[in-house]
Amino acid sequence: MFRIVSHTIARDLRLALRRPADLASVLFFFIIVASLFPLGVGPEVDLLRQLAPGVLWVGALLATQLSLPRLFADDYRDGTLEQLALSPNPLGLMVLGKVIAHWLVSGLPLALLAPVLGLQFDLPTDALWVLAGSILLGTPALSGIGAIGAGLTLGLRGGGVLLSLLVLPLYIPVLIFGAGAVDASVSGLGPGAHLSLLAALTVGGLAFAPWAAAAALKIALE
Amino acid sequence: MFRIVSHTIARDLRLALRRPADLASVLFFFIIVASLFPLGVGPEVDLLRQLAPGVLWVGALLATQLSLPRLFADDYRDGTLEQLALSPNPLGLMVLGKVIAHWLVSGLPLALLAPVLGLQFDLPTDALWVLAGSILLGTPALSGIGAIGAGLTLGLRGGGVLLSLLVLPLYIPVLIFGAGAVDASVSGLGPGAHLSLLAALTVGGLAFAPWAAAAALKIALE
Amino acid sequence: MHWNSFSDFIAMGGHGLYVWGAFGVTALAMILEPWLVIRRHRAVRERLARQLRAEARLEQAP
Amino acid sequence: MRMIHWFKFSAPSTFYPLAGKLIPWFWALFAGFALAGLWISFFVAPTDFQQGEGYRIIFIHVGASWMSMFIYLVMAFWAGMGLAFNTRLSGMMAQALAPTGALFAFISLWTGALWGKPMWGTWWVWDARLTSELILLFLYIGFIALTRAIDDSRRSDKAGAILALVGVVNIPIIYFSVKWWNTLHQGASVSLTRAPAMASIMLWGMLFSAFAMWMYAVAVALMRVRTIILERERHTDWVRELLLDRS
Amino acid sequence: MLEADNLECIRGARRLFHGVSFGLAEGELLFLQGKNGAGKTSLLRMLCGLSPPESGEVRWKGASIRKLADDFRADLCYLGHLNAIKEELSPLENLLASARLAGEDLAADDALDALAQVGLSGREDLICRYLSQGQKRRVALARLVQERRPLWILDEPFVALDVHAVDWLVGIIGAHLQRGGLAVMTTHQPVEIPAGAVRVLRLGA
Amino acid sequence: MLEADNLECIRGARRLFHGVSFGLAEGELLFLQGKNGAGKTSLLRMLCGLSPPESGEVRWKGASIRKLADDFRADLCYLGHLNAIKEELSPLENLLASARLAGEDLAADDALDALAQVGLSGREDLICRYLSQGQKRRVALARLVQERRPLWILDEPFVALDVHAVDWLVGIIGAHLQRGGLAVMTTHQPVEIPAGAVRVLRLGA
Ligand code: HEM
Ligand SMILES: Nc1ncnc2c1ncn2[C@@H]1O[C@H](COP(=O)(O)OP(=O)(O)OP(=O)(O)O)[C@@H](O)[C@H]1O
Numbered sequence A, B: 001m002f003r004i005v006s007h008t009i010a011r012d013l014r015l016a017l018r019r020p021a022d023l024a025s026v027l028f029f030f031i032i033v034a035s036l037f038p039l040g041v042g043p044e045v046d047l048l049r050q051l052a053p054g055v056l057w058v059g060a061l062l063a064t065q066l067s068l069p070r071l072f073a074d075d076y077r078d079g080t081l082e083q084l085a086l087s088p089n090p091l092g093l094m095v096l097g098k099v100i101a102h103w104l105v106s107g108l109p110l111a112l113l114a115p116v117l118g119l120q121f122d123l124p125t126d127a128l129w130v131l132a133g134s135i136l137l138g139t140p141a142l143s144g145i146g147a148i149g150a151g152l153t154l155g156l157r158g159g160g161v162l163l164s165l166l167v168l169p170l171y172i173p174v175l176i177f178g179a180g181a182v183d184a185s186v187s188g189l190g191p192g193a194h195l196s197l198l199a200a201l202t203v204g205g206l207a208f209a210p211w212a213a214a215a216a217l218k219i220a221l222e
Numbered sequence C: 001m002h003w004n005s006f007s008d009f010i011a012m013g014g015h016g017l018y019v020w021g022a023f024g025v026t027a028l029a030m031i032l033e034p035w036l037v038i039r040r041h042r043a044v045r046e047r048l049a050r051q052l053r054a055e056a057r058l059e060q061a062p
Numbered sequence D: 001m002r003m004i005h006w007f008k009f010s011a012p013s014t015f016y017p018l019a020g021k022l023i024p025w026f027w028a029l030f031a032g033f034a035l036a037g038l039w040i041s042f043f044v045a046p047t048d049f050q051q052g053e054g055y056r057i058i059f060i061h062v063g064a065s066w067m068s069m070f071i072y073l074v075m076a077f078w079a080g081m082g083l084a085f086n087t088r089l090s091g092m093m094a095q096a097l098a099p100t101g102a103l104f105a106f107i108s109l110w111t112g113a114l115w116g117k118p119m120w121g122t123w124w125v126w127d128a129r130l131t132s133e134l135i136l137l138f139l140y141i142g143f144i145a146l147t148r149a150i151d152d153s154r155r156s157d158k159a160g161a162i163l164a165l166v167g168v169v170n171i172p173i174i175y176f177s178v179k180w181w182n183t184l185h186q187g188a189s190v191s192l193t194r195a196p197a198m199a200s201i202m203l204w205g206m207l208f209s210a211f212a213m214w215m216y217a218v219a220v221a222l223m224r225v226r227t228i229i230l231e232r233e234r235h236t237d238w239v240r241e242l243l244l245d246r247s
Numbered sequence E, F: 001m002l003e004a005d006n007l008e009c010i011r012g013a014r015r016l017f018h019g020v021s022f023g024l025a026e027g028e029l030l031f032l033q034g035k036n037g038a039g040k041t042s043l044l045r046m047l048c049g050l051s052p053p054e055s056g057e058v059r060w061k062g063a064s065i066r067k068l069a070d071d072f073r074a075d076l077c078y079l080g081h082l083n084a085i086k087e088e089l090s091p092l093e094n095l096l097a098s099a100r101l102a103g104e105d106l107a108a109d110d111a112l113d114a115l116a117q118v119g120l121s122g123r124e125d126l127i128c129r130y131l132s133q134g135q136k137r138r139v140a141l142a143r144l145v146q147e148r149r150p151l152w153i154l155d156e157p158f159v160a161l162d163v164h165a166v167d168w169l170v171g172i173i174g175a176h177l178q179r180g181g182l183a184v185m186t187t188h189q190p191v192e193i194p195a196g197a198v199r200v201l202r203l204g205a
């Protein structure tokens, strides 16, 4: 059972490494989004500091979300997904593997990068740590929920945009608790409560989402 | 010469109408981004009003940008692009047609929707008009520049994210002048200068971009 | 010469961290880059030579 | 006649050994300029009465900023030559320059940030010049990412060329941003038309370090282009001879 | 072993086929014929359990494949119109990855051997995007070399292959039947499978 | 009319072919042969001007196709491995749109007629996603019915077609040659084109 998960992770990671441009590009998208806002909003430092948690979390969310359409699309297009569905292992486990691999190449690097961008917004050091932590905790839930959306929109033309439509509303709780944690830390309250809610979302998401996504995939293949 | 442009527009519009989900999704993405920010940032009205031009423009920009990867990808995958390149008409004109069609199903509806979202941020009426006008004027440039990026990244795996990386930096002037126009109108200065700069960008973009994009497409097909 | 001592020189009138941070990272980058380039050049030469030798051998022994 | 010479040297097989001979000279020039520049920056230039010792960052900051823009222009020039005349070497030059240009853009940002903290009290402001320099870095990275993502060298040269040419518009924006927008960042203090606004010794320091960086950029780019030439020309007879003889 | 009982397939307003029944025993090949659009692909996907029949049932070893689920799939090897290979992996990596994901262990040597058999020696490490149409198909077919599951379902396996490759594939399928395997296959090209019992089913008028 | 002069093709480290030269006159068919990966598709794309040859030149009516550019393309009809049809348009819409984008006017009646000839009557308005593999290929081939340009370049046109459709296509190509057209074609299936001069070019050892 764990072997099938780890094989899937290994394969997906290898594919991801085969095109390092992808990984880099998710990160740069994050950087660019985080840099667009100040340009649109204007350069006042105080205003920007207030905005920072929201902007960075929205950026992380959009960056994750951008890489979702390809979670299953490649496998679908070239027929691999059919083969996976026909393999004698539970499809849910393979989806779990794919979700974990997706997190490793999106959520994890985003969490590492976020504090650097936080500096641009002049966030205090404490808040930077909380920012990284909250993104680390929250992104697995994003990958999991995203997998459901990616499964449901698979093979639909314009799936990419439809996908955002389905997934972003489900991302809102993660966004609220995530940005909330950083806000709380900036304003001197402890971020603990928010972080534990985030952790709960992630555990729930990872336990439940792969199976829902697997069901969606089976429908897409019919 | 104009016939080939209009034929291309007609075909692309028909395809777009065949999947109305797409059009709807661009709009909903815009709505969702514009609604995520208040959630991430918090509900103070004054703060939000200050943010509005930037957030709405960034939203419009990301929404346009999201629909770019499919500008040529479908035609490439199913072989239509080869056929276009082999047709005895200048490829640049067909690209121009595709760019205009893209604008008609992305930029135009965004401009119509933007004032409604502006209301959510409590923008004054004048500013709402300027917002709609600036988006109307600026988005053709976005579609044009986007076409270059879409052509350059065509057929590359992970092209979608690479595309954002290439295109978003080039979008920044449009963003600055666009959001600047709204800002200027909010703060009582006239938006005229910003708007004419936007118009200049658009004219330049539409005159030049299709040919650059066509060159990129020919390279992708080699 | 307006430095009274070596520690004065390091302190840079209180801005030592900034000045040395700037010069240090620049120096580091300008050492690292050529080093990487040279290393890659050597690796490429070796790899290509190996490949070409293998090819030559294949051609000689049909 | 000119043209013939030009095409002769733009043949990779003649350029490769030529570059090999030139590289040491550029390193030597680099060393000379760098020593002179460093000497001026630390031992000749006086303490600034306003900014204290912190201003010594200027000696790298300005040079790196200039080079980051200049290298982009050169890169775009090569790229355009490649598109127009279909010379193989041009694309290789463009690709060899990009990482060095990106490095200088990064150094400009880094030193600027380290200067900004003591001077303006913040690492970063969203000022037009700073922002456009950041965009320049993104453009370099975009160019590198694009050319790496395409593995057919001919295609990647052409695609990169289009991107480089499109991105050129950013350079005047960076340069004139201080004039166009009223910003925190310093305006141009070196100009050909009017007398230098700063002490001439500082000007010399900046010029020396900028020349050092220039020589450095040429040397590194030549080294890199030699690697690229080898990789791309590995099937030609001259590379075969070159590699099989020596090793 | 494999039984189809009164299968019906409806697509849109069209009834593609109905009352399709057959039984297939060990060592037998079912050759599905019919003109373009007759419903061959649709029937094969039904036999795999990918799409449910409108009415009727598919049975494997006497039990419904819906119920058997994973147990049925463990006995099945399906090869569709699409190749199921990743364009950015090499043939070798593709073969290893697909074996692993199907829950099997394939040694690298065996994989190399299989690739050599399908005529891809020298291209084991070239990414598949650069392969020709026929070479891509060969990568997909290389799976069959080591495949020991009893039921093969092949949808136009000969497409894009040159004559040598067609001969090779015919041999592989023959060997599979000899071992007591079952196969269901479609193709528009005239081929001769040198095997025991070939049964033919024509779909459509 | 069509001349290839000493063409060379390099892909990655491999020289696929070199010194390929031929001339093709009116009413002649060039039958390109070679095993999978020999470079047939690559050569056809070169003849179209889609990818430039490493060395050598393609000439049409005596002038280089690089120079002729649009004038050459106005005489050319290319049909590749891919069908160039939109899955969300119907066969009729596909046919009309592709004719228009190629700069030709096709009357709806003629288009319907062409679709009927390729055996798609009754499916003119079904979107192409639902068509079977062979039916999609037929939509792509329907272009040829009305096609009067002199040079046809066809890359494995018979793939996925059933026997009837193959016969029909053979007839269409024959008629084109009879009219004085030129054609270059590859296929792995054995077919007989009933036409004047068939020249054969084998790529690869
Ligand atoms: C990350 C932050 C910064 C960036 C990206 C940046 C960027 C640049 C660029 C691109 C130039 C060259 C443009 C030209 O010569 O016209 C430049 C020059 C210069 N910068 Fe900065 N800068 C930054 C921070 C600073 C700071 C904090 C200061 C000092 C308070 C400063 C002072 C100067 C000066 C004096 C010049 C030379 C202007 C001239 O003589 O032309 N910069 N910078
Ligand atoms: N929604 C629909 N409405 C009407 N007909 C449909 C619909 N969906 C599919 N069809 C028809 O169902 C058939 C599907 O056939 P299938 O793909 O199984 O054919 P096939 O026998 O495999 O053909 P080929 O030899 O071309 O591969 C086609 O004739 C198609 O036109």
Ligand SMILES: Nc1ncnc2c1ncn2[C@@H]1O[C@H](COP(=O)(O)OP(=O)(O)OP(=O)(O)O)[C@@H](O)[C@H]1O
Pocket: E123, E126, E130, E131, E132, E133, E134, E135, E160, F011, F012, F013, F014, F016, F034, F035, F036, F037, F038, F039, F040, F041, F042, F043
């Ligand atoms: N980068 C590369 N490195 C090495 N070989 C390559 C590269 N790109 C393509 N090739 C080879 O070039 C050939 C391309 O062949 P092409 O597609 O023209 O073949 P074909 O004759 O049409 O074959 P098929 O009958 O299978 O369609 C293949 O053999 C492929 O392996």
Ligand SMILES: [Mg+2]
Pocket: E040, E041, E042, E155, F132, F133, F134
């Ligand atoms: Mg079929």
Ligand SMILES: [Mg+2]
Pocket: E132, E133, E134, F040, F041, F042, F155
């Ligand atoms: Mg081919």
